[in-house]
Amino acid sequence: MNPLHLLSTFLCFTIIFLLSCNAPTFRIFEKPVIFNEERNRLSVEYLQKRHGIETEQSSIEPRMIVVHWTEIPTLEDTWDFFNSPHLDARPDILAASALNVSAHFLVDRDGTIFRLxxxxxFARHTIGLNYMAIGIENIGGSDAPLTRAQLLANEQLVRYLYKRHPIEWVIGHHEYYVFRDSELWMETDPDYLTYKVDPGDRFMKRLRSRLEDLKPRHLP
Incomplete structure (x- = not known):
C-alpha cells in the first residue's frame, strides 16, 4: 500500500478517535427519590386542588421542560431534600400543599445526570405548569454559576426527552410567569406565585443556542 495512503488513513482514524474522546457521553444514572403511597396521594391531591384536574393518577403528559438550579450546593444534600414525600420546610409554599418539591432529573456540577x-x-417544581412539565434541576445557584459541563448535559438531556415526548416548550424557572395569562396555566389560586431567578437568562440563552434545530418555544 502507498505510504502516503497509509499515513492519510492513520491521520483520519486518529482525528476520529480524538473527536470521539472529546464528545460527552450521554448516560442517565438512576437515583430515585421515594415514591410511595403518601407521595402518590399528595401528588393526586395537588393535581386536583392546585391544578383543578380531576384525576386519580399521579401522572403527566409532558409538553414542556423547565430548567432549574438548586441553590443547594451538593448533589447528596439536594437528593436528601427531595427524597421525603412530605414538605418539611419552605413555609412560603407549604400552605399550598404538603407535597414535597422535586424534579425528574438532577444534573451534578460535572454534568452527570441522575433520574429521580x-x-x-408528577413532580412539584413549577407553579401552574407541573401537570405538563418535566423538571431538570442543576446543582448550583447564585453563588455557584452553572458549569459548561452542565450546559452540555442539559442539551443532551433535552434532545433525549424530545425523542420520547411531544415537547414544545423549554423554559427557565424564572420565565414561568409569562404563562400566567395563557391557556396552559393551571393554578386555582391566582395569587399563588413565588419569585424565581433560576437559572437565569445567560444560561437559557446559551442552552437555546445549542437547541436551535429543535426550535423550542419559551413563550405561550
Missing amino acids: LPDTT
Whole structure:
C-alpha cells in the first residue's frame, strides 16, 4: 500500500478517535427519590386542588421542560431534600400543599445526570405548569454559576426527552410567569406565585443556542 495512503488513513482514524474522546457521553444514572403511597396521594391531591384536574393518577403528559438550579450546593444534600414525600420546610409554599418539591432529573456540577422520577410521573417544581412539565434541576445557584459541563448535559438531556415526548416548550424557572395569562396555566389560586431567578437568562440563552434545530418555544 502507498505510504502516503497509509499515513492519510492513520491521520483520519486518529482525528476520529480524538473527536470521539472529546464528545460527552450521554448516560442517565438512576437515583430515585421515594415514591410511595403518601407521595402518590399528595401528588393526586395537588393535581386536583392546585391544578383543578380531576384525576386519580399521579401522572403527566409532558409538553414542556423547565430548567432549574438548586441553590443547594451538593448533589447528596439536594437528593436528601427531595427524597421525603412530605414538605418539611419552605413555609412560603407549604400552605399550598404538603407535597414535597422535586424534579425528574438532577444534573451534578460535572454534568452527570441522575433520574429521580420517571418522565411521566408528577413532580412539584413549577407553579401552574407541573401537570405538563418535566423538571431538570442543576446543582448550583447564585453563588455557584452553572458549569459548561452542565450546559452540555442539559442539551443532551433535552434532545433525549424530545425523542420520547411531544415537547414544545423549554423554559427557565424564572420565565414561568409569562404563562400566567395563557391557556396552559393551571393554578386555582391566582395569587399563588413565588419569585424565581433560576437559572437565569445567560444560561437559557446559551442552552437555546445549542437547541436551535429543535426550535423550542419559551413563550405561550
